[in-house]
Amino acid sequence: AQTVTQSQPEMSVQEAETVTLSCTYDTSESDYYLFWYKQPPSRQMILVIRQEAYKQQNATENRFSVNFQKAAKSFSLKISDSQLGDAAMYFCAYRSPSDPGNQFYFGTGTSLTVIP
């Protein structure tokens, strides 16, 4: 099975500042997808951003962007201009087209606190 590691159980950021959440993964595949999911207190898992491994350009979605380092197997999430509504658990996830099970592999999550 693939492994996804989030080494920061908790992070905090001042409102309007920028924060980066770290994620590393282990795979022998060359083609795969990486994701960041957000889980606010409502429990709903929300897809924040995704990255295809074959694309060199880092994905961006408004205030959210990633730093994808394929050789280093690193996939960090940058949140710019942090807002109170960004406070949540953030999960990094991996999925490979060659996985017959179509499985997603999740990290253990990073709890983000936004300080007003």
Place this chain on the structure above:
Amino acid sequence: DAGVIQSPRHEVTEMGQEVTLRCKPISGHDYLFWYRQTMMRGLELLIYFNNNVPIDDSGMPEDRFSAKMPNASFSTLKIQPSEPRDSAVYFCASSPRRSRGLLYEKLFFGSGTQLSVL
């Protein structure tokens, strides 16, 4: 589309009782996953189905856990008998099948069932 629908949202039961969690996936999705979330272990995959057939149940913790998918629009996760250590949030998620050689990769989650076993 209403998304993945889970019920109940909260379940409180006593040790030894049977618990049944329900899930309605998004119409047309071929894959259905059951996850368990705890503080200690994060998100754990319990079992997943492809076209209503259980493919991998290696994540099911014990024989007390069972899951069924009698048709494409309904799945259940049953715990019998329940124990306090089963207390967790249980998520159901669905995903479309691969289409035209491309992997449609998004995973759609339900809002989860918070289970408390006293």
